[in-house]
Amino acid sequence: MRIIPKRIEKVKFGLLSPDYIRKIAESKIITADTYDEDGYPIEGGLMDPKLGVVDPGLKCKTCGGRVGECPGHFGRIELSRPVIHVGYAKAINKILRAICRKCGRLLLPPDKIEEYRKNIRKYRKVGRNEDPIVEDLLKNAKMTKRCYYCDEEQEEIKFDKPTTFIEGKNRLSPTDVRERLERITDEDAEVMGFDLEVARPEWMVLTVLPVPPVTVRPSITLESGERSEDDLTHKLVDILRINQRLMENIEAGAPQLIIEDLWELLQYHITTYFNNEVAGVPPARHRSGRPLKTLTQRLKGKEGRFRSNLSGKRVNFSARTVISPDPNISINEVGVPELVARELTIPVRVTPQNIEYVKKLVKNGSRIYPGANYVERPDGSRVSLNIKRTEEIIEKIEPGWIVHRHLQDGDIVLFNRQPSLHRMSIMAHEVRVMPYKTFRLNLCVCPPYNADFDGDEMNLHAIQGEEARAEARVLMRVQEQILSPRFGGPIIGGIHDYISGAYLMTRPGVRFTREEAHQLLYAAGITEELPDPIVENGAEFYTGLQLFSLLLPKDINLTYRAKICKKHEVCKKEDCPYGAYVVIRNGEILSGVLDEKSFGAFAGELLDRIVKDYGTDAAREFLDKATKLAINGITKIGFSTGIDDEDLTTEARERIEEILDNAEKKVEELIEAYNEGILEQLPGRTLEETLEMRIMQTLSEARDKTGNIANEYLEKSSEELGRENSARIMAISGARGSLLNLTQMAACIGQQAVRGERIMRGYVGRTLPHFKRGDKGARAKGFVRSSYKKGLDPLEYFFHSMGGREGLVDTAVRTSQSGYMQRRLINALQDLKVEYDNTVRDTRGIIVEFAHGEDGADPSRTDWGKVVNVSKIIHSIVDQRESENVS
Amino acid sequence: MVPKHEILPKEEVERVLEKYNITKGQIPKILESDPMVKKIKAKPGDVIKITRKSKTAGESIYYRVVVSD
Numbered sequence: 042m043r044i045i046p047k048r049i050e051k052v053k054f055g056l057l058s059p060d061y062i063r064k065i066a067e068s069k070i071i072t073a074d075t076y077d078e079d080g081y082p083i084e085g086g087l088m089d090p091k092l093g094v095v096d097p098g099l100k101c102k103t104c105g106g107r108v109g110e111c112p113g114h115f116g117r118i119e120l121s122r123p124v125i126h127v128g129y130a131k132a133i134n135k136i137l138r139a140i141c142r143k144c145g146r147l148l149l150p151p152d153k154i155e156e157y158r159k160n161i162r163k164y165r166k167v168g169r170n171e172d173p174i175v176e177d178l179l180k181n182a183k184m185t186k187r188c189y190y191c192d193e194e195q196e197e198i199k200f201d202k203p204t205t206f207i208e209g210k211n212r213l214s215p216t217d218v219r220e221r222l223e224r225i226t227d228e229d230a231e232v233m234g235f236d237l238e239v240a241r242p243e244w245m246v247l248t249v250l251p252v253p254p255v256t257v258r259p260s261i262t263l264e265s266g267e268r269s270e271d272d273l274t275h276k277l278v279d280i281l282r283i284n285q286r287l288m289e290n291i292e293a294g295a296p297q298l299i300i301e302d303l304w305e306l307l308q309y310h311i312t313t314y315f316n317n318e319v320a321g322v323p324p325a326r327h328r329s330g331r332p333l334k335t336l337t338q339r340l341k342g343k344e345g346r347f348r349s350n351l352s353g354k355r356v357n358f359s360a361r362t363v364i365s366p367d368p369n370i371s372i373n374e375v376g377v378p379e380l381v382a383r384e385l386t387i388p389v390r391v392t393p394q395n396i397e398y399v400k401k402l403v404k405n406g407s408r409i410y411p412g413a414n415y416v417e418r419p420d421g422s423r424v425s426l427n428i429k430r431t432e433e434i435i436e437k438i439e440p441g442w443i444v445h446r447h448l449q450d451g452d453i454v455l456f457n458r459q460p461s462l463h464r465m466s467i468m469a470h471e472v473r474v475m476p477y478k479t480f481r482l483n484l485c486v487c488p489p490y491n492a493d494f495d496g497d498e499m500n501l502h503a504i505q506g507e508e509a510r511a512e513a514r515v516l517m518r519v520q521e522q523i524l525s526p527r528f529g530g531p532i533i534g535g536i537h538d539y540i541s542g543a544y545l546m547t548r549p550g551v552r553f554t555r556e557e558a559h560q561l562l563y564a565a566g567i568t569e570e571l572p573d574p575i576v577e578n579g580a581e582f583y584t585g586l587q588l589f590s591l592l593l594p595k596d597i598n599l600t601y602r603a604k605i606c607k608k609h610e611v612c613k614k615e616d617c618p619y620g621a622y623v624v625i626r627n628g629e630i631l632s633g634v635l636d637e638k639s640f641g642a643f644a645g646e647l648l649d650r651i652v653k654d655y656g657t658d659a660a661r662e663f664l665d666k667a668t669k670l671a672i673n674g675i676t677k678i679g680f681s682t683g684i685d686d687e688d689l690t691t692e693a694r695e696r697i698e699e700i701l702d703n704a705e706k707k708v709e710e711l712i713e714a715y716n717e718g719i720l721e722q723l724p725g726r727t728l729e730e731t732l733e734m735r736i737m738q739t740l741s742e743a744r745d746k747t748g749n750i751a752n753e754y755l756e757k758s759s760e761e762l763g764r765e766n767s768a769r770i771m772a773i774s775g776a777r778g779s780l781l782n783l784t785q786m787a788a789c790i791g792q793q794a795v796r797g798e799r800i801m802r803g804y805v806g807r808t809l810p811h812f813k814r815g816d817k818g819a820r821a822k823g824f825v826r827s828s829y830k831k832g833l834d835p836l837e838y839f840f841h842s843m844g845g846r847e848g849l850v851d852t853a854v855r856t857s858q859s860g861y862m863q864r865r866l867i868n869a870l871q872d873l874k875v876e877y878d879n880t881v882r883d884t885r886g887i888i889v890e891f892a893h894g895e896d897g898a899d900p901s902r903t904d905w906g907k908v909v910n911v912s913k914i915i916h917s918i919v920d921q922r923e924s925e926n927v928s
Numbered sequence: 929m930v931p932k933h934e935i936l937p938k939e940e941v942e943r944v945l946e947k948y949n950i951t952k953g954q955i956p957k958i959l960e961s962d963p964m965v966k967k968i969k970a971k972p973g974d975v976i977k978i979t980r981k982s983k984t985a986g987e988s989i990y991y992r993v994v995v996s997d
């Protein structure tokens with residue numbers, strides 16, 4: 042097929058005129074019956090064969106085309122009486138009020154009209170929206186009490202939604218409305234915003250109704266052989282029935298009342314045919330009670346034509362299943378179940394070079410992996426391979442054919458997790474075909490996808506073209522996405538056990554024997570030679586730092602503070618007893634520990650330096666090996682956490698209780714001072730606000746103090762018991778959890794808040810009947826002094842659920858709001874592009890920014906958002922010098 | 929508060945158009961009624977050069993063409 046590229050210059054919307062509707066209609070629909078006794082469509086019925094074909098095998102009575110060739114053709118229903126189009130009722134209302142009830146002229150003096158006309162033409166010429174002018178004109182015309190042309194006094198017109206107009210005391214029938222609209226001159230219509238090429242006011246009142254082609258409302262044949270009609274057809278049947286009855290009654294000269302009732306009914310059916318969700322109109326229902334899906338409902342909303350079929354579409358060559366972790370594959374890879382690999386295919390053009398190989402695949406067919414699902418001849422015809430006659434096909438295959446083979450190891454595929462909020466939500470992975478039924482992914486790519494394994498599912502797309510494959514590989518591969526364009530640091534990196542593993546291995550005093558070192562390196566796939574061991578008292582051993590140093594580029598120099606750094610006033614630097622000062626010289630880690638700041642996602646300084654200075658290949662290799670080493674290290678050392686990690690000594694608990702007692706006492710003192718009026722007011726605050734702030738401050742300080750005590754004892758007890766506190770290790774190394782989490786578990790949960798305040802709601806003057814009215818004490822306003830480990834008392838539990846509820850509601854509201862904001866932003870920005878000259882332009886070439894982001898910088902190449910970090914550059918030069926002096 | 933606005937001389941306009949390979953219609957618009965436009969007495973068709981302070985770039989230059997409202 043040859044495609045002729047065309048550019049759509051503009052799309053113009055207008056109204057269908059009755060003449061045009063009659064012109065495009067291939068058939069006049071007169072009867073509400075659809076099929077005769079034999080099941081053939083009736084001519085002049087809603088399934089008239091002139092309206093197109095939906096049954097395979099039949100030909101269209103209008104164009105002779107078969108299913109797929111014939112686009113379908115419109116029909117028409119001649120309405121017995123005119124009917125208001127709901128979609129235009131509001132516009133009709135505005136116009137009726139602006140024109141004379143007798144002569145139909147616009148209710149403005151001629152010179153005024155000319156002035157508006159000039160303005161509108163000017164706006165149209167420069168392509169600006171003329172609506173504000175028209176709006177203003179209609180508003181002014183509405184005020185006029187007497188016609189400038191025929192001197193007729195005007196009456197107030199009331200609009201009774203959705204389709205009724207009342208003038209004074211009389212109802213205006215659609216016929217009256219249409220007559221008035223007909224009287225509007227072309228000149229007046231122009232200034233009321235009509236484009237006369239495509240619209241006339243009276244066309245907003247229907248006299249003929251177009252009947253959409255059957256292809257738009259196909260009937261389905263159920264398994265029982267019964268036909269089930271589309272909702273639109275049902276609605277059109279209703280319209281035809283009433284239209285028919287109305288016609289008969291008019292012809293028979295029935296009383297006005299009956300005719301008006303039927304007319305009203307016809308209006309109802311046509312209104313709901315256009316939109317079944319009009320306010321004030323009961324929705325038309327199916328026999329089962331389900332509201333019908335009519336024209337507006339087809340287009341509107343998330344499941345409507347626009348959002349579900351045009352902005353987003355279903356695709357072939359895709360798969361979706363549950364994900365699970367696999368620390369043994371590279372970050373670049375994705376584990377694909379064989380089941381999926383047999384279903385998804387990649388087209389391979391047969392060449393003399395690959396013909397033997399390809400024939401083997403074809404021989405395996407679709408059921409044996411690795412095989413192929415079908416072959417395509419040069420003329421485009423396809424032969425399926427899920428049958429046994431592969432032998433004869435193999436004979437015929439020659440260069441130029443295309444074989445659609447199964448996914449194989451190394452194929453590039455796209456991998457995605459919803460909600461796709463940023464670039465890294467879709468990345469290109471290399472396939473690793475595996476047993477079982479889940480997609481497997483390396484844990485380092487969990488942060489960019491925001492994935493976990495509690496049942497998350499992900500999508501996979503097999504790329505079909507060479508160009509797309511190459512592009513995906515170069516631009517979208519996981520290793521190319523390590524640096525986030527959001528903050529200019531790594532978003533892909535170690536998490537959880539990788540971090541605690543690296544920390545445990547590299548802490549001061551940790552040593553490995555030669556055997557252990559070799560085991561770890563082998564498991565991590567590191568082939569580098571071990572350096573000289575450290576000798577102490579005649580015993581040889583290796584440190585974790587030595588092992589990790591093997592993974593670093595040989596000339597890397599770096600100095601940074603680890604996550605565990607306590608930010609003492611005087612930093613002992615290299616001599617920090619905790620190893621919080623990391624010094625790397627000539628690819629060797631001289632001091633410090635590896636924790637979240639080394640290769641953790643969002644924080645990894647070392648990883649960041651490797652990507653930026655040594656490229657993505659080096660970074661991927663480092664990350665793969667470092668994580669494997671860490672995971673094997675933590676497996677060897679052993680690591681576990683349990684509730685006894687939150688155990689405190691009696692002494693510690695007593696100290697915590699004392700602090701909380703004191704805090705509560707201090708709160709009482711503050712309240713007393715407030716009551717006596719001797720509380721010192723803070724600037725810019727009322728006395729009440731001051732009291733609240735002081736109380737909150739007191740209690741939060743107390744909670745922090747209990748946290749410090751807990752931390753202190755946990756640290757001390759691990760030294761005494763010779764058993765590490767795992768929860769604390771995870772918190773300080775940045776693997777998981779924080780010291781606040783630890784505080785709340787072991788010491789004190791602290792103040793519960795609703796809307797950023799202590800809990801105030803509930804009964805008159807008190808939160809619960811357990812307190813005295815006006816009690817402002819700590820416990821009465823939601824201070825929880827228990828820890829999670831100890832458990833909450835009933836009142837604390839109640840306050841805690843209030844705070845917890847607010848958290849849940851907040852997240853629910855935030856996600857829906859930010860989701861909608863994201864939709865609008867993407868809609869507005871999706872076509873903007875950074876050109877090669879660094880300008881940001883839209884598709885018309887109109888410049889939005891003269892330099893991308895004001896500075897022309899790519900945020901992912903920046904140093905955590907800064908275009909240049911001068912102090913860092915100086916440091917790196919100093920480090921370089923130092924290392925040169927060392928060697 | 930308001931960054932510096934100035935009318936770009938004719939030759940400069942030519943230079944800018946050439947630099948970005950654009951016509952005047954591709955430059956972002958600014959209304960004639962904009963207070964800054966009124967202040968520097970720019971007329972429709974003039975190109976205004978805006979020099980803004982930038983956190984990351986120090987100074988950034990932006991151009992806008994005046995349109996009538």
Ligand SMILES: [Mg+2]
Nearest residue numbers: 493494495497
């Ligand atoms: Mg989950």
Ligand SMILES: [Zn+2]
Nearest residue numbers: 101103104111
């Ligand atoms: Zn046809």
Ligand SMILES: [Zn+2]
Nearest residue numbers: 141144188191
């Ligand atoms: Zn009049």
Ligand SMILES: [Zn+2]
Nearest residue numbers: 606607612621
């Ligand atoms: Zn330190």
